[in-house]
Amino acid sequence: MLKDVLDGFVHSTNRSFTDRHLTVGGSDIGQCARKVAYTKAQSKVDTNYHDGWGARLRGTIFENHVWVPAMQARYGADLLYAGPEQQTMALGLLSATPDGLLIHQPKDALKAFGITNIGRSGEIVVEAKTLDPRVQLDNAKTAHAFQVQIQLGLFHAVTKHRPDYALISYTDASFWDEITEFVIKRDPAVFAHAQHRARQIMQAKTARELKPEGWIAGGQEC
16 A cells, blocks of 8 residues: 555656657666666556666665765755755766766875875766665675766867766665765767767667667677
8 A cells, every 4th residue: 555655656756858859868878778768768667667767766865965065065055056056967968967077176186195296177077876774885886987988078079178087886775874986987989889889779760770788799788
């Protein structure tokens, strides 16, 4: 009984992204190409499919009520594109919505990660993630590393900002004081590949035009 109440409430309060089908987002680009293509095409809906909201809502609550207020308290006006100021950037068929951008940072802001100079811009892309405590991370998840590469590339392409590094923070979903962080350095070649991949996905007429990326093909998606 109460599950239905919670389901109804969450679905009624979901954010609506009316133009998401027009581009491939940074969080999509590293996923199975066929899956993303079907989603963007808005083809016939499987009425038996249940779209779980637990992990998504968990991340939203953490970001809105803990991560953003904490970042604002620490960085103030040096935190851009976060919370109510969050913006979606787009170039062609590729888009991304960063969690935030730090500006006016000292060149050694990432020295704890072995980086002594973050570049002339003094800027760092920041991305918040919550993580299932059963997951062991030695590096940032591939899809997330790809995601922040898109963000870095779009900042360079469509704004005045020139960040060379992104910092991904993973917060344990059970114990919020356990946080693991990884730094990703901008790679223009990855961004160029993402643009090509976005065009392939969005311009495919049928799924047959997109190569399988599942276990048989050596990948982990599909």
